Amino acid sequence: MKRDMDLMRRILLRIEERSDVPPRVLTLEDFFDIKEDAYVISLHIDLLCDAGLIEVMSTSINDGLKDFDITRLTLAGYEYLDAVRNIKVWSRVKKTIDFVGGATLDIIKQMAVKELSKELGLG
Incomplete structure (x- = not known):
């Protein structure tokens, strides 16, 4: 599965x-x-x-x-959830991981944090 x-x-x-x-x-x-x-x-x-x-x-x-x-x-659960919570951020991350065929939780979190930073005008 x-x-x-x-x-x-x-x-x-x-x-x-x-x-x-x-x-x-x-x-x-x-x-x-x-x-x-x-x-x-x-x-x-x-x-x-x-x-x-x-x-x-x-x-x-x-x-x-x-x-x-x-x-x-x-705490790790809250940190991960905070990274992927925003639906706009999650949609962009999901689109990328679907394109490449999957990713680890750590990579997904890193991608989400990067997208979230952009969303907040920090990156």
Whole structure:
């Protein structure tokens, strides 16, 4: 399965948009309106966890499906999200990575920061 960078961005945005304090734990069900395939969501949450962008309290596997208790974005998660948050910036970055066939999270973040700097008149 190919990694879906749009889905990863949308998952991060959903985690950040929680306004409850203390934040309640999110699980797979909280993302079904973004993507209906629980296995695809699960894989991408796992990837975000691997990348150190989110923190999970626990994981469980039911019928081969991995579920998570997602507690928060990490500092690295906020930094990445801040770089890709703006839809105009994200669209330009996505167009470029689609053209070349993909990129690492670090490269995507670097590209987004560069585009964001241009947007702010800094570059």
